[in-house]
Amino acid sequence: MSSATAHVGLVLVSHSDLVARGTADLVAQMSPDVPVSAAGGASDGGIGTDVERIMVAIDRAEQGGGVAVIADLGSAVLSAETAVELLGGDRAARIAIVDGPFVEGAVAAGVVAQTGGDLDAVRRAASWAAAAGAVGHDHSAGAADHAAAAEATRYLRRATLVNPDGLHARPAAEFVKLATSLGARVTVNGKDARSLLGILSLGLAQGASVEIATDDREGREAVDRLIALVESGFSGE
Amino acid sequence: MTLDTRWAVAWLTRSADAIEEHAPMLSELDRAIGDGDHGENLNRGFAAVRAALSDLPEDAQPSDVLRVAAMRLISSVGGAAGPLYGTAFLRASDAVSGRGELGPSDVVALIDAALRGIEERGHASAGDKTMVDAWYAAAADAAAAAAEGGDPRAVLAAAARGAARGAESTDGLVARKGRASYLGERAVGHRDPGAESTAIILQAAESA
Known part of the structure; x- marks a missing residue:
């Protein structure tokens, strides 16, 4: 890894300053080493987005690992794109704009950044595509053999x-952190164990049964470790 | 009258005046199919542009004027129109960079660059019931006027007429972008506020 010590930074662009700052708090609690900066609200403090504020936030969040910008509604994406254009070509390559679920996407991105994921991994974690999260069998030609x-x-x-x-919340983040660090392809009730959005979408409450599985021989230890985490009640063991 | 720095300043000043005058009407259009703040937002942005124009250096060129306007719009408008008009003026500025006085082909290039900036930023095309419809018709008419050998003023006049026609054409369209797209057929019969503000701004360019 070329920049092993630099975490990907996050910029949270919301039409509301409160939403941006509140979400940044949530991310910081679960992912304490990830640089997160909030860029919410218009320049006059009202509802809206402010390109200059986004540019400043990107500068703050860039600590060598690149920056994922998570935006809440259509014009927030336009403002984020404009900010990236104004920052210029070299910088733009190190910035990814993500149009996904705001709070869940930010939390998922934070967890992946915290565990050392690169910009592309962080972007995928936060985007809508990751919400599907299924790792099910491939149904294309020849899949029967597989x-x-x-x-x-x-x-x-x-x-x-x-x-x-x-x-x-926190247990899900811990679960994803462990699953990501183990590296194997493992599913939880059919969802990718490394996809926080996929897991949150299952809505598993206390008393629910989880099915953790792998098709890879080298994934067995990962399944055992994840089962142990669930059985411990996420008590830190 | 040549299209120089003075003209560029006059264009933006007249745009600010006209947007201020028509802000209630633009917000009214926006209330019907959007969130009702287009007039207020643009008025705030152009007021910031007007204030910034008094700080221009003596040797400013038309492209500098457009760039200052772009930055003020981007940082002051607040809604989607800020990045859209901001990108339009930014690209327009690049298109006439180094030109102290604009010829017919410069006017065409300016409007064409603005159109392409808005299309790219808004991920919209002609026929989506957005400001693109006004810019698209403006660019087409400006190019035709230049091809017929029109002087810069004639090209601007053609652009203003095209923008008005493009804005009118949005009345009958179903929206495919922005908040109005949630309304489906119900947006038909309403003019797109961004297309209307584009017509106002290009009318100001002609009369500046």
Whole structure:
């Protein structure tokens, strides 16, 4: 890794200053090492977006790992694009604008940045595409062979969520952090275990059953570790 | 009358006056199919442009004037119109960079660059019921006037007429971009506020 120490920075562009700052707080709590800057509201403090404020926020969030800009509504994306254009060509290559769910996208991006994900990984984590999150079998031609092979190597374990929050908020972030660090292709109830948005979309509360599975031999230890985390009630073990 | 720095300043000053005068009408159009703030937002932006024009250096060229306007609009408008008009004036500024006085082909290049900037920034095309419709017709008519050998003033006049026609054409369209696109068929019969403000701004360019 060329810039192992530099986390990807986040800029949160909302029409509301309060929404931007509140979301930045949420991200900072779960991802303390990630540079996050809020750029919400118009220049007069009202509802809107401010290109100059976005440019300043990008400068603050850039610490060598690139910057993901997460924008809330249509014109926030226009303002973010304008800010990137004004910053110029060299800088633009190190900035990704993400048009996805604002709060969930920011939290997901933060978790991936915290665990050392690069700009592309952070962008994918925050975008709508990641919300689908399924890693299911490929149904294209020749997939039957794969499916048969996968059946033979499939490793699946179940556990019940005992902690009060279920697989939400901080526990979900911890889960994704661990899954990401283990590197293997693992699913939780069919969703990619590394996709925070995918996991949040499952809406798993206390008492719900989770099914953690892998088709890769090298993913078995990851399944065991994740099951252990769930069974511990996310008590830090 | 030549199209020089004085003209550029007069264009933006007249635009600011005309936007101020028509702000209630623009917001009224926007209330019907958007969020009702187009007039106020643009008026705030052009008021900032007007204030910035008094600080121009003595040797400013038309492109400098357009660039100052772009930056003020980008930072002061607040809604989507800020980045859109800001990008338009930014690209227009680049298109006439180094020209102390604009000829017919410079006017065509200026309007064409503005159109392309707005299309790119807004991810919109002609027929989407946006300000692109006004800029598109303006660019087409300006190019035709220049091809017929019109002087810069004639090219500007053609652009202003084209913009008015393009704005009118949005009445019958279903919106495919922006908040109006949520309304589907219900947007038909309403003029796009951004297309109307474009017509006002290009009318100011002609009369400056």
